Amino acid sequence: SQQGEEDPQALSIQEGENATMNCSYKTSINNLQWYRQNSGRGLVHLILIRSNEREKHSGRLRVTLDTSKKSSSLLITASRAADTASYFCATDAGQGAQKLVFGQGTRLTINP
Amino acid sequence: ETGVTQSPTHLIKTRGQQVTLRCSSQSGHNTVSWYQQALGQGPQFIFQYYREEENGRGNFPPRFSGLQFPNYSSELNVNALELDDSALYLCASSLAFLPTQYFGPGTRLTVL
Numbered sequence: 001s002q003q004g005e006e007d008p009q010a011l012s013i014q015e016g017e018n019a020t021m022n023c024s025y026k027t028s029i030n031n032l033q034w035y036r037q038n039s040g041r042g043l044v045h046l047i048l049i050r051s052n053e054r055e056k057h058s059g060r061l062r063v064t065l066d067t068s069k070k071s072s073s074l075l076i077t078a079s080r081a082a083d084t085a086s087y088f089c090a091t092d093a094g095q096g097a098q099k100l101v102f103g104q105g106t107r108l109t110i111n112p
Numbered sequence: 113e114t115g116v117t118q119s120p121t122h123l124i125k126t127r128g129q130q131v132t133l134r135c136s137s138q139s140g141h142n143t144v145s146w147y148q149q150a151l152g153q154g155p156q157f158i159f160q161y162y163r164e165e166e167n168g169r170g171n172f173p174p175r176f177s178g179l180q181f182p183n184y185s186s187e188l189n190v191n192a193l194e195l196d197d198s199a200l201y202l203c204a205s206s207l208a209f210l211p212t213q214y215f216g217p218g219t220r221l222t223v224l
Contacts, residue, residue, distance in 0.1 A: 042215040092211045102154030
């Protein structure tokens with residue numbers, strides 16, 4: 001079963017605009033990560049935010065985490081055609097194995 | 113530094129057959145995790161191997177089994193294939209006790 005859900009399931013914007021994706025999860029976590037997947041290939045790690053952090057930046061990426069609402073958001077600023085991909089949040093409850101629990105993803109399309 | 117590699121890229125099997133998928137972990141990584149990703153879904157954790165021992169398992173039946181070798185490479189074996197086993201199988205390597213996982217490109221398995 002999936003840990004959480006991404007919202008929206010699909011997002012289509014113009015190049016240069018900002019894209020915001022949201023993720024909700026169900027259980028307590030140690031950290032939350034965002035991954036990108038191009039065309040059904042492998043996942044690429046984007047950013048990790050720990051449960052005691054509220055906001056983190058990496059280049060054009062900004063991630064927020066609200067543990068009281070069990071939610072996170074990923075903002076991609078100044079989007080580019082190459083950002084077209086599916087984006088997944090993954091949580092790690094940290095109980096033994098590093099078992100990542102993924103949501104169903106947001107399919108982002110950047111139109112030129 | 114060599115990334116995570118998987119073989120084969122694609123595979124077609126018939127129901128009831130057995131399949132072995134292979135994964136070479138990123139240089140220096142001692143932990144390997146396997147995930148199943150059905151079309152349109154997020155990856156689901158199958159199991160993880162650390163020091164050649166299974167170190168956590170998801171909600172998958174025993175016909176899904178694995179191995180990890182002394183060089184940290186790994187195999188995923190699936191017996192008595194079912195149609196629902198058709199999916200992208202992802203291998204990810206990591207350092208023990210660290211949350212970020214590095215994914216291979218995946219093996220696309222089709223069961224007819």
